[in-house]
Amino acid sequence: MQEIFEKLQQLQTVLSRKFDIKKEIEEIPRALSTKTEMLKRLKSSYLEKNDTYEAGQERIKHLRHLMTEAELLREDSEKKMDSITTQREYEALDTEIRDAAEKEQSLRKDIQREEVVLAELKESMEREEKLIQLQEAELNEEQVRVEEETSEREKELKRLVEEEESAIVPDIDSEIVFKFERIISNKAGLGLVPVKGGVCTGCNMILPAQFVNDVRTEKDVLFCPYCSRILFYEEGEMVYEPGGDMEMNDQENVGGLSDLAEDLGIDLD
Template sequence: MFQEVFDKLRTLQEILSAKYNLEKEIQEIPKALATKTEVVARLKKSYIEKNEDYEATKQRIKSLREKMLEAEQNREKLESQMDLIKTQREYEALDKEIRDAADKELQFRRDLQKEEKVLEEMLHALEREESLIKEQEEELRQEQEKIRSEIEKRQEQLKTLELQEKEIIPGLDPEMLFKFERIIRSKSGLGIVPLKRGVCSGCHMILPMQFVNEVRSGKSILFCPYCSRILFYEEEGEEPYLVEAVAEPIFDIDDIDMEEEEVEEEPEEEEELEEQELEEEVVEEEEELEEEEEELLEEDEEEIEETEEEDV
């Protein structure tokens, strides 16, 4: 019975793993279009803004033409009054008005030519952007079609997997099935792992020997107390201590590594202590020698003083 359930779970693991991967791909595939869609949107926004500037320039040109025509008509009207002039003062005043009207007409003409040149450049820019937008939209349409085809293909594969899932789940405990599905989804499709030398190969934690032997007995479905994956015993590399049905405290592999490092560091600490003791002994010997030298010097000085007194 246990082996039948375990075999079902192994098969179900493959089905669920493939199913969840397909579901993720179906969600992720459209995101590939995000950049292309954003590019097209920016181009369209830029085109709209430039087109507004283009229309505004057209309105300015229209206004300049009207003003230039009005200035031209005013100049011609003033020029026609020249035949009616009788005095020099009237001539000079009219001549000034004609020159002012001509200058104004000329300025309007220059502004008009400048705006018409700008309008032509803007038109070329709009045509280029319009062509680029059409090109990008066509690429986007092709990508959308390709993605739609890919999604439909994966949806067909998903339906097949769901049918296989429905065929295999009858007879499995609902609570265990619910837990197993969550494990597959959260553990990158890996819900069943071997127990090697007392270590869960999913989370790499050392498990109690009693628990290891329960897994080894194969009488029931057991979950790792750390990563919740289903465990099965792997005979290869079996250690003798695993046979003993005695509960041992749980250790982390990292803790064991730390203990080994501490053991390796102990000899180094002992050597450092020995070197420190030797240095202290040397210092003490040097101090004793200095004291002896000072005593000898004092004795020599006393002898010299006594000799000098005797001579006196």
């Protein structure tokens, strides 16, 4: 029985490492998805600006066309000036020329205004283009890093399974291994805990006396009826003494405090 517990302890170490690595593999691409999302937004903003830019160019083309028309009309009217004979003809032509010139002038202003807007837009698009290129390069680098890290973790995982897990598992009943693996994945890596003073130290539930006795006499591998962890017997009064996990926590706290004190240069004594 002691041997089985030792094997389970070893298996627990391997399995929790395995689950940690699996979790890490899941976490690795997260930064990637944020960057991908950002790149997508940048690109869609760029495309929107590009549409606005193209529409602006079309408008300028149209305005230039109208300006050319006004110009031709004015030149035509100016030519006709040479062949007029009456005052009325002169006045009509003069009005035509002035109207056309005014229209030309106003169109020229419109074109200039549009051109200023488009130039600003173009500048902002160029900035975004650089940003997109930068983000794309970063994303590619990140992708390579993610692939490297993932393959490293996967190698470690494979090694754990093929070398360590497979060396322990054949010595333990397969159903126990199956249950144990599930407990560890559910219970944050702790699947084997002592019963102390009639209490499961995994879930702190008081266990039936006969059950505790069965654990103590090590007849079989037994699972806590409340938290499903595998139990082994340990002497001690869990209920009446602040023992077990609590003691360990206290020690950790003291350690943490003295480390902190040392970092700060304070003498606790």
